[in-house]
Amino acid sequence: MSELSFFAQPIVQTRGAEGPRVVADTWYWQALETDASVPNSLTGPTVLNLATWLEQRGKLDDVGVPLGVRLTGEVVPEALAGHLEGLTLIAIEFPTFSDGRGFSVARYLRQQLGWQGELRATGDVLIDTVNYLARCGFDSFQLKPGHEPTLALQQLRWFTRPYQRGYAPLGQQEAA
Amino acid sequence: MYVYSEIDQELVDQRVEQFRDQTRRYLDGSLSDDDFKPLRLQNGLYIQRHAPMLRVAIPYGLLASGQLRTLATIARRWDRGYGHFTTRQNIQFNWPELEDVPDILAELAKVQMHAIQTSGNCIRNTTTDHFAGVAPDELINPLVWCEIIRQWSTFHPEFAFLPRKFKIAVSGAESDRAAVGVHDIGLQATRGEDGGIGFRVWVGGGLGRTPVLASLIQPFVPAAELLTYLEAVLRVYNLHGRRDNKYKARIKILVRDLTPQVFADQVDAEWRSNRNVASVLTQTEIDRIAARFTWPEYLTEASPDTVAAQAALEPEFARWLRTNTHAHRVEGYVAVSASLKASGVPPGDLTADQMDAVADLADRYSFGELRITHEQNLVFADVQRADLYAMWSALRALNLATPNIGLLTNIIACPGGDFCSLANAVSIPVAAAIQERFANIDYVHDIGELDLNISGCINACGHHHVGHIGILGVDKNGEEWYQVTVGGRQSGGLRPDLGDAFPKGGGGAAIGRIIGRAFSRDQIPDVVATLMTTYLEYRDSEAERFIDVVERIGLEPFKVAVYGEDQRGRRREVSHV
Numbered sequence: 157m158s159e160l161s162f163f164a165q166p167i168v169q170t171r172g173a174e175g176p177r178v179v180a181d182t183w184y185w186q187a188l189e190t191d192a193s194v195p196n197s198l199t200g201p202t203v204l205n206l207a208t209w210l211e212q213r214g215k216l217d218d219v220g221v222p223l224g225v226r227l228t229g230e231v232v233p234e235a236l237a238g239h240l241e242g243l244t245l246i247a248i249e250f251p252t253f254s255d256g257r258g259f260s261v262a263r264y265l266r267q268q269l270g271w272q273g274e275l276r277a278t279g280d281v282l283i284d285t286v287n288y289l290a291r292c293g294f295d296s297f298q299l300k301p302g303h304e305p306t307l308a309l310q311q312l313r314w315f316t317r318p319y320q321r322g323y324a325p326l327g328q329q330e331a332a
Numbered sequence: 333m334y335v336y337s338e339i340d341q342e343l344v345d346q347r348v349e350q351f352r353d354q355t356r357r358y359l360d361g362s363l364s365d366d367d368f369k370p371l372r373l374q375n376g377l378y379i380q381r382h383a384p385m386l387r388v389a390i391p392y393g394l395l396a397s398g399q400l401r402t403l404a405t406i407a408r409r410w411d412r413g414y415g416h417f418t419t420r421q422n423i424q425f426n427w428p429e430l431e432d433v434p435d436i437l438a439e440l441a442k443v444q445m446h447a448i449q450t451s452g453n454c455i456r457n458t459t460t461d462h463f464a465g466v467a468p469d470e471l472i473n474p475l476v477w478c479e480i481i482r483q484w485s486t487f488h489p490e491f492a493f494l495p496r497k498f499k500i501a502v503s504g505a506e507s508d509r510a511a512v513g514v515h516d517i518g519l520q521a522t523r524g525e526d527g528g529i530g531f532r533v534w535v536g537g538g539l540g541r542t543p544v545l546a547s548l549i550q551p552f553v554p555a556a557e558l559l560t561y562l563e564a565v566l567r568v569y570n571l572h573g574r575r576d577n578k579y580k581a582r583i584k585i586l587v588r589d590l591t592p593q594v595f596a597d598q599v600d601a602e603w604r605s606n607r608n609v610a611s612v613l614t615q616t617e618i619d620r621i622a623a624r625f626t627w628p629e630y631l632t633e634a635s636p637d638t639v640a641a642q643a644a645l646e647p648e649f650a651r652w653l654r655t656n657t658h659a660h661r662v663e664g665y666v667a668v669s670a671s672l673k674a675s676g677v678p679p680g681d682l683t684a685d686q687m688d689a690v691a692d693l694a695d696r697y698s699f700g701e702l703r704i705t706h707e708q709n710l711v712f713a714d715v716q717r718a719d720l721y722a723m724w725s726a727l728r729a730l731n732l733a734t735p736n737i738g739l740l741t742n743i744i745a746c747p748g749g750d751f752c753s754l755a756n757a758v759s760i761p762v763a764a765a766i767q768e769r770f771a772n773i774d775y776v777h778d779i780g781e782l783d784l785n786i787s788g789c790i791n792a793c794g795h796h797h798v799g800h801i802g803i804l805g806v807d808k809n810g811e812e813w814y815q816v817t818v819g820g821r822q823s824g825g826l827r828p829d830l831g832d833a834f835p836k837g838g839g840g841a842a843i844g845r846i847i848g849r850a851f852s853r854d855q856i857p858d859v860v861a862t863l864m865t866t867y868l869e870y871r872d873s874e875a876e877r878f879i880d881v882v883e884r885i886g887l888e889p890f891k892v893a894v895y896g897e898d899q900r901g902r903r904r905e906v907s908h909v
Contacts, residue, residue: 228707239604247495253367253370253493254453254493255493255575256490256493257571257575259489259492259570260490260567260570260571262489262802263569263606264606265568265607267606268605268606276705282367284350284354284367284371288487288490288492290489291489292489294532302362302364308540314346314349314350315346315487317339317343318485318487318489319339319486320484320487320488320489320611321608321611322608322610322611325487
């Protein structure tokens with residue numbers, strides 16, 4: 157039996173026609189230090205650890221709830237290649253915001269694996285990193301304690317005409 | 333000068349507002365020290381031994397007179413009346429207060445300047461040589477390509493939090509004056525088999541604790557693919573560079589640990605499978621950026637050349653011409669160095685008054701522009717021959733005409749222990765002592781070309797590893813001692829054999845070797861003097877430079893001269909780990 161937690165934390169969501177907004181998280185989160193068994197009762201959308209997702213895929217077809225997977229800092233993203241079907245959300249955890257691997261992992265998932273579902277940044281996510289995260293393909297953000305999600309919305313409005321080509325936030329047209 | 337578009341200006345203005353907000357949140361306690369640190373570093377702000385230090389970017393070393401006047405204003409208003417030019421073509425102010433920094437950045441933004449990404453684990457200022465665009469031997473104009481890279485790297489969302497800092501240098505010619513062999517990425521312009529322009533890509537060079545020469549990872553990247561290739565290199569580094577140990581986190585460690593072959597293969601695989609097509613450069617795009625520069629409108633009619641006559645009358649002017657003026661690709665024009673290495677002045681420092689005066693000179697004699705060199709001097713790149721005498725007279729009055737460019741007393745020195753909390757030892761007083769000892773300019777000219785570089789600690793910001801003579805401050809039992817290295821060079825050495833699988837060294841760089849046990853500070857001028865007399869003894873002609881003699885006869889005669897035959901006075905060469 158592996159633990160599930162429900163935080164209902166306010167998160168920043170940019171996905172969807174309503175545009176950037178703060179909503180309560182609807183996902184259940186499998187605890188990180190746990191075995192790779194499928195949680196007993198899945199009552200709502202659930203984010204599984206990568207090990208659980210990869211090992212138990214065969215048993216997860218009829219769970220009847222949306223499923224997500226969480227990647228932690230050391231994970232090699234290629235592990236997900238070919239295993240995206242059935243997922244609604246991928247969460248990438250930042251062990252510290254200055255560990256910038258997650259930005260490249262996001263690019264890999266979006267550009268190379270063609271991931272179209274929700275891509276969430278969790279862990280050490282600051283108001284100040286949301287802008288870069290969005291431009292690497294993240295479309296939802298779980299900010300760390302002490303960082304107010306509504307202030308993050310403001311940061312998303314900066315640097316709207318950046319230098320780099322091919323890094324427009326999801327759903328936005330690239331500036332000409 | 334590159335003239336900002338509306339978008340360029342908007343980006344720096346927004347950055348100022350972002351940093352103002354971050355500073356406010358830090359000062360009111362809602363942003364922790366740890367969280368604020370990477371953010372302020374990416375705006376060039378260090379908390380230093382005595383006061384914060386602000387590093388302002390001078391992209392590829394190019395400065396307009398109006399910008400220099402603003403730097404003077406900043407030095408006066410928020411600092412102690414001077415600034416320090418660095419070995420990466422930036423300027424540092426050592427005394428601003430944290431609360432004032434947002435206002436300083438706003439002042440800079442008004443003249444199209446900033447402190448963006450001058451520190452932190454991100455892509456730093458892209459540097460080039462100070463004769464970019466005017467040297468006679470260039471295949472490309474490095475200024476344009478540095479601006480292309482500057483734009484690509486500024487606020488790049490994927491590479492803002494690399495394992496460590498990242499430094500790129502661009503050389504526009506086969507003859508490398510940008511030290512491409514000792515940068516994280518060195519780009520050397522070259523022609524492809526079909527005659528098209530592209531770049532040799534050198535990766536994994538660097539100084540610091542573990543000096544290493546770069547490996548040639550890609551012999552030819554077509555110009556249009558420069559940014560897509562850079563992205564591939566950066567992505568491999570971002571994903572696989574070490575993050576467990578700050579001293580093993582540069583890309584040079586990754587290239588070594590993987591081996592250049594494996595590293596090159598990984599970059600190649602990344603490039604082929606995940607190339608960002610949107611980053612491919614079109615000629616239109618390159619031309620658009622080039623067109624935003626103000627290029628000098630050279631006069632073509634010849635004025636009577638009185639320089640030779642004046643030189644015959646004034647030996648000091650003649651001597652200055654020999655060392656401080658340089659060839660220009662346009663007939664009738666010359667590049668002029670202003671030496672910031674006068675005896676008794678910390679190398680690379682300029683007072684606010686000098687800055688204003690230099691700005692005036694740039695307006696009068698050099699199309700309103702100047703360059704900062706990585707040797708901590710200034711260059712007026714486009715001076716008419718007819719103006720040389722007037723230029724020299726004006727520079728002399730400002731104490732900026734010491735005829736020592738390329739010579740012993742043109743010392744490169746980091747700020748050292750007087751200013752920097754990382755330093756083990758002071759460097760500026762050592763430079764001063766050497767300059768005083770070699771005050772005889774005739775002797776210095778007789779010695780000829782000599783690069784002497786001083787670093788106050790193992791981080792090597794003074795680039796001592798690539799000095800013909802390098803001096804490194806070390807801490808032994810709480811005391812300041814100095815190691816001396818000989819035989820380094822930033823370029824121009826044995827050309828790497830480009831037929832090798834992964835040749836090393838860019839434009840022919842070499843790392844100096846320690847000659848023996850360390851010295852106390854007051855011994856250093858004697859040591860340098862002994863090295864000089866040894867050189868003069870052994871050289872086969874005036875044309876044979878110090879570095880030539882070192883490469884011909886090796887270190888042994890110099891070691892014997894300095895330490896004597898006594899073995900106990902010497903120690904085995906220490907290899908860099």
